[in-house]
Amino acid sequence: MTAPLLSVRDLRTHFMTRAGVAKAVDGVSFDLAAGEILGLVGESGSGKSVTGFSLLGLVDPPGRIVGGSIRFQGRELVGMPPAALRALRGRHLAMVFQDPQATLNPVLTIGAQMALAVQAHERASDRAALDRAAAVLARVGIPEAARRLSAYPHEFSGGMRQRVAIATALLHGPALIVADEPTTALDVSIQAQILAKMKALAAESGTALIWISHDLATVSSLADRVLVMYAGRIVESGPVGAVLRAPLHPYTRGLLDSLPAMATPGEKLRQIPGAAPSLLALPAGCAFAPRCPRADAACAAPPPEVAQGSRRAACHHPLEAAA
Amino acid sequence: MRILRLALRRLAASLPTLLLILMGMFLLLQLAPGDTVDALMAQMGGGDAALAEELRRFYGLDVGIAAQLWRYLTRLVTLDLGFSAIYGKPVATVILERLPPTILLMVSALSFAFFFGLVLGVLAARRVNRWPDTLISTLGLVFYATPSFWFGLMAIVLFSVYLQWLPAGGFYDITMGYTGIAAMLDIARHLVLPTLTLGLIFLAIYLRIMRASMLEVLSLDFVRTARAKGLTETRVVARHVLRNAMLPMVTLIGLQAGTMLGGSVVVESVFALPGLGRLAYESVVQRDLNTLLGIVFVSALLVIAINFVVDILYARLDPRISAES
Ligand SMILES: Nc1ncnc2c1ncn2[C@@H]1O[C@H](COP(=O)(O)OP(=O)(O)OP(=O)(O)O)[C@@H](O)[C@H]1O
Ligand code: SF4
Ligand SMILES: [Mg+2]
Numbered sequence: 001m002t003a004p005l006l007s008v009r010d011l012r013t014h015f016m017t018r019a020g021v022a023k024a025v026d027g028v029s030f031d032l033a034a035g036e037i038l039g040l041v042g043e044s045g046s047g048k049s050v051t052g053f054s055l056l057g058l059v060d061p062p063g064r065i066v067g068g069s070i071r072f073q074g075r076e077l078v079g080m081p082p083a084a085l086r087a088l089r090g091r092h093l094a095m096v097f098q099d100p101q102a103t104l105n106p107v108l109t110i111g112a113q114m115a116l117a118v119q120a121h122e123r124a125s126d127r128a129a130l131d132r133a134a135a136v137l138a139r140v141g142i143p144e145a146a147r148r149l150s151a152y153p154h155e156f157s158g159g160m161r162q163r164v165a166i167a168t169a170l171l172h173g174p175a176l177i178v179a180d181e182p183t184t185a186l187d188v189s190i191q192a193q194i195l196a197k198m199k200a201l202a203a204e205s206g207t208a209l210i211w212i213s214h215d216l217a218t219v220s221s222l223a224d225r226v227l228v229m230y231a232g233r234i235v236e237s238g239p240v241g242a243v244l245r246a247p248l249h250p251y252t253r254g255l256l257d258s259l260p261a262m263a264t265p266g267e268k269l270r271q272i273p274g275a276a277p278s279l280l281a282l283p284a285g286c287a288f289a290p291r292c293p294r295a296d297a298a299c300a301a302p303p304p305e306v307a308q309g310s311r312r313a314a315c316h317h318p319l320e321a322a323a
Numbered sequence: 324m325r326i327l328r329l330a331l332r333r334l335a336a337s338l339p340t341l342l343l344i345l346m347g348m349f350l351l352l353q354l355a356p357g358d359t360v361d362a363l364m365a366q367m368g369g370g371d372a373a374l375a376e377e378l379r380r381f382y383g384l385d386v387g388i389a390a391q392l393w394r395y396l397t398r399l400v401t402l403d404l405g406f407s408a409i410y411g412k413p414v415a416t417v418i419l420e421r422l423p424p425t426i427l428l429m430v431s432a433l434s435f436a437f438f439f440g441l442v443l444g445v446l447a448a449r450r451v452n453r454w455p456d457t458l459i460s461t462l463g464l465v466f467y468a469t470p471s472f473w474f475g476l477m478a479i480v481l482f483s484v485y486l487q488w489l490p491a492g493g494f495y496d497i498t499m500g501y502t503g504i505a506a507m508l509d510i511a512r513h514l515v516l517p518t519l520t521l522g523l524i525f526l527a528i529y530l531r532i533m534r535a536s537m538l539e540v541l542s543l544d545f546v547r548t549a550r551a552k553g554l555t556e557t558r559v560v561a562r563h564v565l566r567n568a569m570l571p572m573v574t575l576i577g578l579q580a581g582t583m584l585g586g587s588v589v590v591e592s593v594f595a596l597p598g599l600g601r602l603a604y605e606s607v608v609q610r611d612l613n614t615l616l617g618i619v620f621v622s623a624l625l626v627i628a629i630n631f632v633v634d635i636l637y638a639r640l641d642p643r644i645s646a647e648s
Contacts, residue, residue, distance in 0.1 A: 053547075056551055058547055058550055058551060060542075060547070086550075086553050086554075086555060087553065089550070089551055089552070090551060090552040090553030091553055094551065094552075095551045097544060097547065097548055102544035102545060103544050103547075103548045104545055104548070105545040105549070105563050105567070106545075106567070106641070107566050107567055107640060107641055107642060107643075108562070108563070108566075116549070116552065116554060116558065116562055116563075117552040117553070120554045120555075120558070121553055152642040152643070154642070154643050165548070168552065
């Protein structure tokens with residue numbers, strides 16, 4: 001077996017806020033093979049974005065990676081000198097961010113922003129950098145790409161802007177792209193287009209993808225494997241098909257039941273009752289216990305890890321997996 | 324040429340304001356006791372009523388206020404600012420002679436305040452809440468709180484009287500009879516202290532605005548994007564943050580052009596600079612209504628011109644502006 005492309009062990013990223021320490025990511029572990037597409041799902045505030053930021057070393061103060069290990073291409077990223085990490089970012093490890101309105105600089109042309117990304121890692125003339133940018137823009141499906149280089153972000157639609165962000169991530173042919181809900185703000189048909197494009201591009205270039213989303217349906221159409229995150233921890237992981245068919249963790253079950261596509265017609269959508277717990281004061285036992293239909297006294301203790309083949313769940317009373 | 328059109332529209336919108344200022348000023352000056360002729364006669368050591376009446380007719384002061392105002396405004400259309408009884412020359416000539424020191428002072432004080440405000444604001448924001456930030460912010464507060472005339476006087480005491488590095492006043496040294504480069508250097512030497520005195524308070528304002536706006540822009544999402552692309556911190560700041568962060572400062576230049584002109588009255592008095600500000604002060608004392616109105620007119624034009632340039636600059640820096648028009 002070759003070593004995985006990315007290996008995260010017990011990653012902990014905390015925010016030292018005035019109100020206390022918010023444990024946004026608290027003991028996350030997973031592996032990712034080269035070219036694999038991994039879905040990362042969970043409710044708002046479960047720590048998906050912070051996990052992504054941690055991988056690139058882009059956690060803003062007052063946040064900090066307080067422990068754990070991130071091995072990428074055989075190198076340890078936690079504690080790596082900033083200059084070495086910078087040389088990696090954008091070249092081998094790229095990220096596409098959540099909000100297409102805010103991720104492009106409003107006062108620079110698309111071309112200028114992409115050329116800066118090219119020149120961050122290569123000695124290229126402006127002309128050569130712009131040519132590269134145009135070529136990649138064309139690949140993500142922007143018509144008349146060369147002419148569009150001189151446009152400003154406000155002259156683009158949300159979908160176009162997100163394509164620009166994806167193109168920028170693809171510029172150096174990275175081994176891994178972290179895509180943080182890149183389609184959530186877009187309407188459904190554009191979402192589907194971008195999803196398909198992204199999948200094709202990743203397959204074509206052998207790029208591994210971590211696809212962050214709060215929407216299990218999106219992830220199911222894209223990913224090979226899925227991680228379900230709750231209150232800063234991974235509560236379930238496994239191949240997408242198996243997890244969606246028969247989840248082991250009651251939280252995953254809850255997420256599935258709240259999907260419109262899963263509801264029986266005429267019946268109300270079943271939302272998970274209650275709200276996500278405060279990250280400032282997480283219980284010692286299972287963080288999902290106050291909202292869990294299967295909870296009992298045992299759940300006040302930290303849940304054990306249940307393994308079923310390549311599947312994992314952290315629960316005292318996991319659901320039965322279908323045979 | 325959207326940008327130019329935008330600026331021209333703003334320019335046209337400022338014309339009614341200009342008219343209102345002139346009319347208001349004209350009426351306000353009528354409230355002051357005594358007129359030019361009174362001041363003139365006092366200068367001559369007195370005279371009889373017949374002479375006064377003769378003079379009033381000569382200077383057009385014998386008709387009603389409304390008629391005087393109308394006459395003034397109609398002549399203004401042809402850029403005729405009238406005649407100064409005190410200086411014995413056309414007002415336009417008097418003002419043109421006094422304009423260069425004021426414009427030089429404003430340009431140099433503005434450049435000084437803008438440049439150093441920018442640099443210090445960036446430095447403070449990059450070291451926020453650590454000692455360089457604390458030092459810069461405290462200095463800014465001190466500059467802001469110190470009255471400029473006091474600062475000017477202290478600077479004269481230290482640099483001119485005690486250290487004898489720089490001249491204490493005046494625009495150039497008449498006794499040396501410099502020409503060419505030497506004359507320019509001489510003027511520059513004379514402008515160092517006035518520039519510092521006028522510029523420091525604006526420096527303090529700019530640095531605080533720049534610091535705040537840097538911090539705001541640094542927290543925006545596109546900065547994280549820029550870092551994710553692997554740009555160095557220097558490039559992130561220079562290419563992505565600076566231009567956005569400068570926008571509030573550019574706006575401020577336009578808003579404060581008038582304040583700065585006002586400040587130059589004080590500074591010109593302290594440093595005996597023969598500029599517009601000093602001229603304004605002198606013509607108030609001498610009831611030289613025509614000159615005073617002319618100065619108001621030219622000052623307003625100056626402020627409008629600065630705002631015109633600022634509008635163009637702003638639209639160039641922020642592409643979203645020109646798109647909206
Ligand atoms: N700058 C910050 N200061 C303090 N706490 C923060 C900060 N950024 C994130 N957090 C904490 O981290 C938690 C997880 O945030 P994160 O953005 O990772 O959620 P998410 O799963 O991406 O949610 P969403 O679906 O809304 O994007 C937040 O609930 C918050 O408590
Ligand atoms: S450990 Fe208990 S509370 Fe937590 S998910 Fe499992 S059954 Fe529910
Ligand atoms: Mg998020």
